Amino acid sequence: xxxxxxxxxxxxxxxxxxxxxxxxxxxxxxxxxxxxxxxxxxxxxxxxxxxxxxxxxxxxxxxxxxxxxxxxxxxxxxxxxxxxxxxxxxxxxxxxxxxxxxxxxxxxxxxxxxxxxxxxxxxxxxxxxxxxxxxxxxxxxxxxxxxxxxxxxxxxxxxxxxxxxxxxxxxxxxxxxxxxxxxxxxxxxxxxxxxxxxxxxxxxxxxxxxxxxxxxxxxxxxxxxxxxxxxxxxxxxxxxxxxxxxxxxxxxxxxxxxxxxxxxxxxxxxxxxxxxxxxxxxxxxxxxxxxxxxxxxxxxxxxxxxxxxxxxxxxxxxxxxxxxxxxxxxxxxxxxxxxxxxxxxxxxxxxxxxxxxxxxxxxxxxxxxxxxxxx
Amino acid sequence: xxxxxxxxxxxxxxxxxxxxxxxxxxxxxxxxxxxxxxxxxxxxxxxxxxxxxxxxxxxxxxxxxxxxxxxxxxxxxxxxxxx
Numbered sequence: 447x448x449x450x451x452x453x454x455x456x457x458x459x460x461x462x463x464x465x466x467x468x469x470x471x472x473x474x475x476x477x478x479x480x481x482x483x484x485x486x487x488x489x490x491x492x493x494x495x496x497x498x499x500x501x502x503x504x505x506x507x508x509x510x511x512x513x514x515x516x517x518x519x520x521x522x523x524x525x526x527x528x529x530x531x532x533x534x535x536x537x538x539x540x541x542x543x544x545x546x547x548x549x550x551x552x553x554x555x556x557x558x559x560x561x562x563x564x565x566x567x568x569x570x571x572x573x574x575x576x577x578x579x580x581x582x583x584x585x586x587x588x589x590x591x592x593x594x595x596x597x598x599x600x601x602x603x604x605x606x607x608x609x610x611x612x613x614x615x616x617x618x619x620x621x622x623x624x625x626x627x628x629x630x631x632x633x634x635x636x637x638x639x640x641x642x643x644x645x646x647x648x649x650x651x652x653x654x655x656x657x658x659x660x661x662x663x664x665x666x667x668x669x670x671x672x673x674x675x676x677x678x679x680x681x682x683x684x685x686x687x688x689x690x691x692x693x694x695x696x697x698x699x700x701x702x703x704x705x706x707x708x709x710x711x712x713x714x715x716x717x718x719x720x721x722x723x724x725x726x727x728x729x730x731x732x733x734x735x736x737x738x739x740x741x742x743x744x745x746x747x748x749x750x751x752x753x754x755x756x757x758x759x760x761x762x763x764x765x766x767x768x769x770x771x772x773x774x775x776x777x778x779x780x781x782x783x784x785x786x787x788x789x790x791x792x793x794x795x796x797x798x799x800x801x802x803x804x805x806x807x808x809x810x811x812x813x814x815x816x817x818x819x820x821x
Numbered sequence: 822x823x824x825x826x827x828x829x830x831x832x833x834x835x836x837x838x839x840x841x842x843x844x845x846x847x848x849x850x851x852x853x854x855x856x857x858x859x860x861x862x863x864x865x866x867x868x869x870x871x872x873x874x875x876x877x878x879x880x881x882x883x884x885x886x887x888x889x890x891x892x893x894x895x896x897x898x899x900x901x902x903x904x
Contacts (some may be wrong), residue, residue, distance in 0.1 A: 478832040478863070481853050488852065493836035509833050670831045672862030683831045 454798030478669025520638030595748025647698030717747030725813030
């Protein structure tokens with residue numbers, strides 16, 4: 447199989463990640479739940495993971511790095527902490543259901559959606575400025591669209607929000623491990639990210655970086671302050687009820703070390719190189735429309751395309767039969783499709799990882815061409 | 822064995838404190854705080870030798886790290902001290 451669905455999950459993991467997960471299963475028990483070796487090792491692993499993440503993402507205190515199940519979990523905590531009934535919330539036109547559904551679940555949220563074209567961050571900044579002038583309680587934006595790969599001007603947006611005193615939440619699902627993500631530079635109140643995409647950790651892991659005190663989404667045991675019936679005030683325990691996913695955290699630690707060692711610049715360069723090559727090949731195929739602009743200047747290694755007269759899900763399945771793994775449909779982001787006017791068709795999305803090669807991309811383009819011609 | 826216990830509210834804070842000490846050559850171990858010393862239930866402590874108490878105290882002061890409670894333990898049992 448040739449796997450080009452890193453935007454959903456990086457399937458191939460570094461060997462250190464695989465080994466750490468396997469080793470953790472019978473060596474790490476539960477942090478804070480005992481005074482024996484296995485729990486001490488778990489506490490040390492937790493802490494090493496927090497400090498490695500804090501360093502990579504510019505978080506001053508490791509306590510402000512929270513373990514979550516995924517980015518959706520982190521975004522729900524951030525939204526639950528900041529958005530109340532009747533709150534005025536600004537979001538980009540590229541948000542995932544992980545943002546729009548939690549907002550929809552809160553009564554009477556007054557939503558402003560920035561309807562701007564992809565790959566034109568200057569338009570987003572202009573629209574955001576106008577929206578902020580009207581007043582807002584929260585601003586939520588993804589760093590990179592999971593559908594089109596467009597990079598959003600989050601540092602500029604964060605600066606504008608800070609000036610207006612509006613809390614800023616960043617969904618770094620598609621950027622963590624690929625672009626520089628820095629809590630201070632983004633002036634973010636919360637940044638949520640999954641562990642299983644660009645950070646090369648296992649599924650079921652994620653991080654929430656906190657710039658302010660959040661409200662817990664889950665209430666329960668933390669191994670601390672047990673006589674109280676309210677959640678501890680301090681992070682990370684305030685947000686981390688229940689037993690930790692130690693195999694996941696041990697794997698995520700190795701994923702973070704892998705990204706740190708490799709460097710996000712090198713990872714991005716490789717993925718953009720493959721994406722540019724894919725674009726070059728795809729443009730030769732008749733009937734394909736690829737979503738990009740300016741030589742991928744404002745885009746990461748995410749390429750969405752549609753083929754005239756070929757349902758995108760059917761194309762995804764046909765490619766799957768030929769051993770090509772891509773994601774087709776709406777990518778849990780109907781808002782992004784609405785913004786780019788692909789809500790009727792959906793798209794097929796190609797997202798390589800650091801482990802893909804140019805040769806694989808050439809094969810992908812060749813097979814895609816064959817599949818389309820056969821139809 | 823006599824020791825000084827720096828109380829910490831969470832396992833993470835205890836880990837952090839132990840590393841701050843270790844970085845300055847102050848041997849420290851993370852352990853649970855005895856139930857009799859806690860007011861809110863399960864808590865943690867970072868234990869150091871009484872010989873290193875002054876160095877540890879100065880380090881916390883320099884780094885601006887606040888520790889809510891500190892206990893001395895010896896053959897007479899535990900006694901709380903202030904920093």
